[in-house]
Amino acid sequence: WLALNGLEYGGSDAPLAFAWARRANLSPRDQVVLRALAGKDYPAPAGLPLNLAGLEEAVFVNDDRPELWTRLGTFLARYGSFLGLPDGSARAEGALLQALRYDPDRLAALERLVEVRGRLGDRAGLRWAARRFLAIDSTSELAPFVRWRLALADGDQTTRGRLVASLDNWNGVSLHQLIWTTQLEGLPPEDALAASEALIRRSTGPGERRDKLITRHDLLANVGRPAEAAAAVRRIREIDSSWTGWRRYALGDALFWDGEAGSLTEALDLAGRDFARTAGDSTSRARR
Numbered sequence: 434w435l436a437l438n439g440l441e442y443g444g445s446d447a448p449l450a451f452a453w454a455r456r457a458n459l460s461p462r463d464q465v466v467l468r469a470l471a472g473k474d475y476p477a478p479a480g481l482p483l484n485l486a487g488l489e490e491a492v493f494v495n496d497d498r499p500e501l502w503t504r505l506g507t508f509l510a511r512y513g514s515f516l517g518l519p520d521g522s523a524r525a526e527g528a529l530l531q532a533l534r535y536d537p538d539r540l541a542a543l544e545r546l547v548e549v550r551g552r553l554g555d556r557a558g559l560r561w562a563a564r565r566f567l568a569i570d571s572t573s574e575l576a577p578f579v580r581w582r583l584a585l586a587d588g589d590q591t592t593r594g595r596l597v598a599s600l601d602n603w604n605g606v607s608l609h610q611l612i613w614t615t616q617l618e619g620l621p622p623e624d625a626l627a628a629s630e631a632l633i634r635r636s637t638g639p640g641e642r643r644d645k646l647i648t649r650h651d652l653l654a655n656v657g658r659p660a661e662a663a664a665a666v667r668r669i670r671e672i673d674s675s676w677t678g679w680r681r682y683a684l685g686d687a688l689f690w691d692g693e694a695g696s697l698t699e700a701l702d703l704a705g706r707d708f709a710r711t712a713g714d715s716t717s718r719a720r721r
Contacts, residue, residue, distance in 0.1 A: 436470050465494045481512050502532035503542045510549050525549045544575050551618050556586045578607035597624050600631040608632050622656040639673045654690045
């Protein structure tokens, strides 16, 4: 429970490490669960295929645990396409429905079901999951996102417009979920772009501002706006002239997103100089 909730709600590895160090004290069923969460060679990463196999084994051994079905459904929703699973979203929906069979009020399963059913094009099912979610907890961190997605499904432009106008009042969890869902479902990008700007406005310090601009860059690249994506990277360079990560983005944009030739040329030129300097330093040290 400690490891599962640490991953699901806190994003911290500390509970997982704590549980792993005491795994000999767990029941056989719970040892299967821990291996599913940590991988059999923790702390070495297991990789997506082994993660999926571990979660499937965990729900087979612990069929009556809704938190595990929710985690399996969430994993399939997030990574099914990366694993090349043509039925990843359908399998995610099945796992989430199993979670709700054992715990009808499980918010995490309902919110993920909103996302999955949007991808499956099941508007009626999306509406049911969204309304059920809001009936249980209308003040959840994800409630703004769920209201927005419901307004889209209903074609309620008035509510959608009101929600978008209040993006500066949203919490970061819902803003990020709106941006993520827009890309996964191929939704019109205007609301997500507005959400990315809201994240940038609230950022404090150059590091956080850089992270939010990278989020905007990725969104712009994925919706087919390479020139604007490059502009987001330039904004980061203006904020932090010492940031060298822009070179990787220039290369990736040029290879995959029809990026700017000028940025690519500059990045390659600087990389060449770095390589020559490093090689020269190595030769000099060898001579000494």
